Amino acid sequence: MANWIDACAADDIDEEDVIRFDHDGRTFAVYRSPDDNYFCTDGLCTHEQVHLADGLVMDHTIECPKHNGQFDYRTGEATRTPVCVNLGVYPVKVEGGRVLIDI
């Protein structure tokens, strides 16, 4: 069963950017893409557990703030070394100006 959690307002995230969302002892990264869609992944990079919310979003890529590993945040796929383990991704929907994530 879906477990939709209210993460933030849609306007809280700049276009082509990312913010951190913590819930129930877990941490996530919530993204707004240049084409105005929303996505959610695990918050910590799979390389050295650095939070991705401090990283740089370019198009559909998030670059880790530390060691420049990259992921496609739509699928969680690791796309550049040193990361080699994919990120977990979670369903997202926007309702009434709020971003909801299914975690």
Place this chain on the structure above:
Amino acid sequence: MSGIVIIGAGECGVRAAFAARAEGFDGEVTLVGDECGMPYERPPLSKPDANGATLKPICTAEMLAAKNIMLLDGVAAKHINREASCVRLSTGEDLKYSRLLLATGASPRRLTCEGGEHAVTLRTIEDANRIYSAAVKGTRTVIIGAGLIGLELAAELVGRGNKITVLEAGPVPLGRNVPQPLAQRIVERHLAEGVDIVCNVEVARISSRAVELVGGQLIAADLVVAAIGVVPNTDLAQAAGLYIGNGIAVDEALRTIDTNIFAAGDCASVNFSGLGLQRFETWQNAQFQGEIAGRNLAGASGVFRPPVWFWSDQYDLGLQGVGQTIGKATAQRTLSDDAKILFYLNDAGQLVGAAGLGVGNAVAKDIKLAQKLIEAKVAVAAASLEDPTTNLKKLLKPAPAN
């Protein structure tokens, strides 16, 4: 059958091996590394986590096997025979190559003073384990050299309850590669944590109990670490008749004067037209040059271009820099009370370098964008860089003209 041979199984060599495969090379790929075990990352050795210096492998045996990359670990290359295109190994075996990459890295510079052998250095996991097992609470540790490695180690060891003295021959700590306004803040933090830093001093001799300075002052020491930089490992290349100039000289495609031999990473000195030979000692450079060299080994014709990026972690402070940060900064961006970035523009108004310091990864995003601005060679206004509300991404992607 001969294939690609890579001497050096560090960050650079490993990236090169995978890059050669990514380029479609289907012959043999052999990585020769003189350390035993799987290739590992060196940055965590001076920036350890709560568990100390953890061995963080660059790749797994399965990943090597999946790409059919042969790792000869614990094997040193002794000699290169260019006429026969083969490498003599420490096992006595000769390894034929069609293309050879020298990713031999660098070694810590040794102290030349009397008793210099009492000082340990930090480069390998073995070195790290030796230092961290000796540096228990209460240890009086003298670190010679106030560069990035020396100060990262100071931060780590003071956290483990060591009494730390850092000795620097130059006039200021971090004088070589960190803009002074940022270096000063790092130094202030060290002093606040109880680290003693003494500049303008020369070590006369080292005994098993103390470091003696020129002038006679004695500093009691249970552990002495020399962190006075590295020298590129060029012996093999030199013996093979390749040109050496502060590293193994290569062109922008990372090729030596022998068209079948390439060099990359800490050991390589790149001859940029107009700029002369430049050698870089950063993790990102090892990775980046390794990837370019690996593809070129497989027949591609990529070229290496700066800027090169680096980072350092000390306490909860994160330092990041990219490109040329020499002289006085052109613009300063204050992100918050504890996060600041310095920008360096050339006469044409193009960004050529940036360095930032803040708590955690506060400066990371802007430094990454600075790197992209440097690469894009677009002219930027100092005022835009200074305004923290300007999204640097907007400077990279100017609004289309109507």
